[in-house]
Amino acid sequence: MRLFLSGLRKLVRRPATFVIFGLLIGLLVLIVLAVGATANSGMGAGGGPNGRAAAKELVTFPGAYDRMLQFILGLGGLFAMIYGAAIAGSEWSWGTLKSAVARGESRVRYMLFSFASIGLMIAVGLVIAFGIAVVAAVIGANLANVSTSGLGDTATLGHLPERLLKGWFAVLEEAALGFTIATLARSQLAGIGAGIAFYFGETFASIFLPDIVKYMPFSVANASVATGSGQGFGGGGGATIATLPADQALLMVAVWLVGSLFVAALYSDRAEISG
Numbered sequence: 001m002r003l004f005l006s007g008l009r010k011l012v013r014r015p016a017t018f019v020i021f022g023l024l025i026g027l028l029v030l031i032v033l034a035v036g037a038t039a040n041s042g043m044g045a046g047g048g049p050n051g052r053a054a055a056k057e058l059v060t061f062p063g064a065y066d067r068m069l070q071f072i073l074g075l076g077g078l079f080a081m082i083y084g085a086a087i088a089g090s091e092w093s094w095g096t097l098k099s100a101v102a103r104g105e106s107r108v109r110y111m112l113f114s115f116a117s118i119g120l121m122i123a124v125g126l127v128i129a130f131g132i133a134v135v136a137a138v139i140g141a142n143l144a145n146v147s148t149s150g151l152g153d154t155a156t157l158g159h160l161p162e163r164l165l166k167g168w169f170a171v172l173e174e175a176a177l178g179f180t181i182a183t184l185a186r187s188q189l190a191g192i193g194a195g196i197a198f199y200f201g202e203t204f205a206s207i208f209l210p211d212i213v214k215y216m217p218f219s220v221a222n223a224s225v226a227t228g229s230g231q232g233f234g235g236g237g238g239a240t241i242a243t244l245p246a247d248q249a250l251l252m253v254a255v256w257l258v259g260s261l262f263v264a265a266l267y268s269d270r271a272e273i274s275g
Contacts, residue, residue, distance in 0.1 A: 003110060007117030016086045021125045024079045028071060028129060029136045035059065036140025059140040061150035065160060068133040072126065073167045073225055077174040077218060080122055081195045085178035087118055088264070089188030098273045108265045115179055115261060122175055123168050130164065163225065166250065170221035173253045176260040177217050183264040186271075210242035217256045223249035 011017055039055035058067055091097040091114065100110045141148050150156075181198070182191020199218055206213040213219050223243040244252065 003113035004116055007114050011117055011121050020079050020083045025129050025132050028133050032136040032140045036143035039144035056144050056146050059137045060146050061148055062153035062156035064137045065156050068137055072129050076171050077221055078199055080171045080175040081178035082192050084175035085182035085191035085195050086188050088179040089182035089191045092186040107268045111265050111268045119172050126168050167225050170224050170253055173221055173257040176257050180260040180264040214242045214244055220249040220252040224253050
């Protein structure tokens with residue numbers, strides 16, 4: 001518990017915390033408000049009646065709850081991976097892991113509790129981002145002249161805690177991947193760069209190797225929180241990408257999460273710390 005609380009105090013003061021979560025929230029608000037403001041014009045979601053309808057659908061409640069959550073998880077997974085990599089890489093480049101080991105701390109415990117602190121920060125950030133996204137969607141609905149009568153839909157609100165919990169678990173897996181990559185690289189920049197390359201590489205590979213990529217970390221994270229209410233701005237057309245059923249994907253998320261942390265802990269326990 002001491003290591004966990006120490007990690008939280010450290011993360012609250014870290015510039016990376018404010019930069020990562022600030023960028024995520026800023027992009028969400030900017031995109032949602034822009035969609036709402038242009039929904040009644042020819043610029044909305046690509047123009048034309050279909051484009052305007054898709055733009056209005058984004059800010060129409062109660063479906064907007066799911067769309068805001070999908071939006072957050074889509075962007076948030078990449079940001080969480082970067083956040084995990086930034087924190088893990090700093091343990092090596094700043095010498096904090098070396099200092100902890102010198103005090104007699106277990107390397108495995110230190111790394112696992114460090115990630116637990118990251119997990120709680122991500123949970124807090126996810127809830128805050130979702131709340132701000134909903135407020136932005138309400139403003140966007142007013143800009144688009146869309147009724148907000150579905151805002152208090154009890155059935156949708158009743159399922160939100162479960163969806164937020166699953167979303168947090170999926171994003172946590174992506175953060176664990178970045179955490180492990182940066183640990184193996186012993187570098188923030190290398191970890192972030194390799195993680196981003198992995199993210200876009202997996203996306204690109206899904207075109208050619210869909211039956212393999214559907215088991216990869218970012219794909220299973222997305223599949224585990226699928227609601228069937230569409231993807232992105234309109235749930236739109238294009239080729240269907242192979243995905244696992246949500247329950248199977250959630251199990252694979254757990255496998256990737258535990259596996260990533262196991263590799264990070266094992267490497268940290270056996271690595272030579274010098275300098």
